Amino acid sequence: MKIAGMSCNHCKMAVERGLSGLSGVDSAVVNLAEGTVQISYDPATVSTSDLQKAVEEAGYQVVELC
Numbered sequence: 001m002k003i004a005g006m007s008c009n010h011c012k013m014a015v016e017r018g019l020s021g022l023s024g025v026d027s028a029v030v031n032l033a034e035g036t037v038q039i040s041y042d043p044a045t046v047s048t049s050d051l052q053k054a055v056e057e058a059g060y061q062v063v064e065l066c
């Protein structure tokens, strides 16, 4: 998914930590240059709206679900 507002390593860590704290998420890797996060998750356990909520709780906005 694409996320707005991530500008530094701290943002990267906050988003990755927020996402990987969810059960059903195997890994979350942010690409700062592209403003994207690659999430490996189990769709039976966690929904995209859960993922989106975790990003928002970390303080960032999802601009595009991929």
Ligand SMILES: [Cu+2]
Pocket: 006, 007, 008, 009, 010, 011, 012
């Ligand atoms: Cu930052």
